[in-house]
Amino acid sequence: MFKFQKEQEIVNIAGVKIGGQPGELPTVLAGTIFYDKHEIVKDVARGLFDRAAAEKLINLQEASAEETGNPHIIHIFGTTPESITRYIDFVAEISEAPFLIDSPEGNVRSHAAEYVSEIGLADKAIYNSINMSINGSEIEALALSDIDSSIILGFNATDSSLQGRMEMLETGAGLLEEGLLSIADRCGIINKLIDPSMTPMGNGAGVALRMTITAKAKWGHPTGSGIHNAPSAWNWLNKKKETDPVLYKICDVGSTCLQQAAAGDFILYGPIEYAPYVFPMAAMSDIMISEAVADLDIEPASRHPVNLLV
Amino acid sequence: MKTIADTWPIVKGDYTVGNPRSRIAVVTLASQINPSPEVALWGSSKTENLGVEKIIVNTISNSNIRYILICGMESRGHLAGNSLLSIHTNGIDKKGRIIGSEGAIPFIENISREAVKRFQQQVVLLDRIGLTDLTEIMKIVRKYKDRGEVYPEEPLVAISQKKRQSTFTLPRSGDIIVSEEFVMDSAAGIVCPTKDF
Numbered sequence: 134m135f136k137f138q139k140e141q142e143i144v145n146i147a148g149v150k151i152g153g154q155p156g157e158l159p160t161v162l163a164g165t166i167f168y169d170k171h172e173i174v175k176d177v178a179r180g181l182f183d184r185a186a187a188e189k190l191i192n193l194q195e196a197s198a199e200e201t202g203n204p205h206i207i208h209i210f211g212t213t214p215e216s217i218t219r220y221i222d223f224v225a226e227i228s229e230a231p232f233l234i235d236s237p238e239g240n241v242r243s244h245a246a247e248y249v250s251e252i253g254l255a256d257k258a259i260y261n262s263i264n265m266s267i268n269g270s271e272i273e274a275l276a277l278s279d280i281d282s283s284i285i286l287g288f289n290a291t292d293s294s295l296q297g298r299m300e301m302l303e304t305g306a307g308l309l310e311e312g313l314l315s316i317a318d319r320c321g322i323i324n325k326l327i328d329p330s331m332t333p334m335g336n337g338a339g340v341a342l343r344m345t346i347t348a349k350a351k352w353g354h355p356t357g358s359g360i361h362n363a364p365s366a367w368n369w370l371n372k373k374k375e376t377d378p379v380l381y382k383i384c385d386v387g388s389t390c391l392q393q394a395a396a397g398d399f400i401l402y403g404p405i406e407y408a409p410y411v412f413p414m415a416a417m418s419d420i421m422i423s424e425a426v427a428d429l430d431i432e433p434a435s436r437h438p439v440n441l442l443v
Numbered sequence: 444m445k446t447i448a449d450t451w452p453i454v455k456g457d458y459t460v461g462n463p464r465s466r467i468a469v470v471t472l473a474s475q476i477n478p479s480p481e482v483a484l485w486g487s488s489k490t491e492n493l494g495v496e497k498i499i500v501n502t503i504s505n506s507n508i509r510y511i512l513i514c515g516m517e518s519r520g521h522l523a524g525n526s527l528l529s530i531h532t533n534g535i536d537k538k539g540r541i542i543g544s545e546g547a548i549p550f551i552e553n554i555s556r557e558a559v560k561r562f563q564q565q566v567v568l569l570d571r572i573g574l575t576d577l578t579e580i581m582k583i584v585r586k587y588k589d590r591g592e593v594y595p596e597e598p599l600v601a602i603s604q605k606k607r608q609s610t611f612t613l614p615r616s617g618d619i620i621v622s623e624e625f626v627m628d629s630a631a632g633i634v635c636p637t638k639d640f
Contacts, residue, residue: 135627136620212519237520237547266547290492290550291539295630308538308550335455336493343632350618350629368457429620 134425137396139353144324146282147231147257149204151326152355154431155396156423159438160389160415161357163206163233164194164405167220171404180216184223190405191227197412202436203419205408206259207232208401214244221245225254233284233401235261243274255279262286262328263317265301265308275320283322285313287344288330293337298329298344299351314352326399327356331363338363342395349396357399360392361385365403386410393418416442448504448598456497458486467510467587470498472524474515474575481581481588483508489518491526491546496554498527499562500602506594510587511566514574522546524572531568534559558601565594 136154143152151161166187167174173186191207198205207224209232211217217236224232234245242260249258255278263275264286275283287298289306300306302313309316317325329344341358348356364370364384374381385403389411392400402411416438423431423439433439447463459478468484478485484501488494502508513524526544533542535556541549551559569587574580615635617626627634 134621137629138618138620138626237518239520239547264548288548290548291552293552299630308540333493346619346632347629368455371457 134422134429135396136426136429136431137350137353139350141349142353142355144282144326144355146206146259146324147229149206149231150434151204151324151357152353152398154426154429156419156426156429156431156433157437158398158434159201159203159419159436160393160397161204161206161399162194162198162389162408162411162415163208163399163401164190164408164411165208165210165235165401165403166190166224166405167216168210168404169212176216178213178216180211180213180219182219182223187223188227190408191224194405194408195228195230197408201412201416202438202441203412203415205230206399207405208235208261209233210235211241211245212236212238214241217241217245218248221249221254221258225252225257231257231259231282233259233261239266239268239271243271246275246278246280250277250279255281259283259324259326260322263313263320263322264288264330265290265313267313267316272316272320275322278321281321282324282326283317283320284326284328285317285322286328286330287313287341287348288332293332293340295340295344295347298340299347302327302348325352325354327352327354328358328401329356331358331360333366334363342391345392345395345397349398355398357397357401358392359401359403360388360397361401361403364388382407382410386414389414390418393422444506444593444595445597446506446593448600451504451598452484452501453504453600453602454497454500456486456488456494456501458484458501460484462588463505464507465588466507466590467512467584468498468502468508469512469514469580469584470524470527471515472513472572473518476515476575476577476580479581479584481584487515488523488527489521491521491523491541491544491549492551494521494523495526495530495541495549496551499530499554499558500600503558503561503565504598504600506565506596506598509566509591509594510569512569512571512580512583512587514571514580516575517572520547522549524570528568528570530559531563531566534563554601558599561596561599561601
């Protein structure tokens, strides 16, 4: 393991601290709820769902976080303004944890940004994400909102190399007039969470791991990813899943460790149901990393797994 | 004339191979619909960039395919079906953007303009986005599976080589402290002695 020469920023979002040197803070884990084909969702467009089941899942993640010391974020996924509004209301009612607002559609993200500002929850919300698809109206909506935390995605659709991804954040890589970091500044984003973009294996998934290190060395912002998207998009593994679901789960949950070993500060680990497996897996990595850097003048936080579980 | 590339399908993906000599392939977008062996290739496509590339590569490397049925439900935000139709009609601009696509990030990275042109010339797209009824899909498959002739050119294998060569001079200093003796240059991923630091 190693230590960055560059000072590593620690952001505090609704009480959850993210960032720092490897081994300093426990990895922050975000499980997704209301995701595509989530069985608790009854009406995707309207955002109707089984409230008891959803509450149980959030409690499951909270209990896992409490036990291992890894802070948690609730990753809300919605595809319409109506559904994401309902999801935000529910999550804020059930939990004090910060939450990610995520949608594949810019207008839904914009609506969510506006909505959390209206109801006074912007300080708990993390925008997911500022990426190369952002347009003028989305920038305007985010700038007008009170949100000051966002994931900034290093996806570059024309150049998936390390250089291409870094340039997307820094300069716009010739595809945007300015870099995404600069756009984030214009939108009033203070807490910048860098996501190097987990593309499928065969299309540069591994590059995201190296970019995690590079981005932290260059900017010092907290960095992490949805690394489970690599195994979940792996067709070979998905075929194996039909005969051996445990094998799939091992790869999906186990990918967490790779991102941590590459200095990741946060992980979007996928379905929230996996919390009882992901949190111990992440805690194990955190403990080992913390021990590995013990003589590099890095002090683990009081509620770090190394101080709670061993 | 050779009609199918040696290693067809060239790129892996979420698809099933049926009869490689069939004239029709089926893209089910974000829907999972049971495949038919009467089709050359049958599978989903959820993204407006990598998904589109894969369809093009696996189509132009088999000259037998003359029709592609686009059915199933669109993936929200990504609009893979819309992007496939757009690249077929309009092609790509200088930056690799699919002209006219309404998808979120409709860019092409790994295939050439030549490959796009070949795709435009080789196949006719059958736009039935939203169609999920298997009986109706099979009616279309049976109508087109033997229709027309093989494309009168050999299969085109068009996928750029993985970028594995180094594009920078190896550094002799670092910005990450590994130990008293070694540092690492994060951009290059090179560990070197601290004397060069």
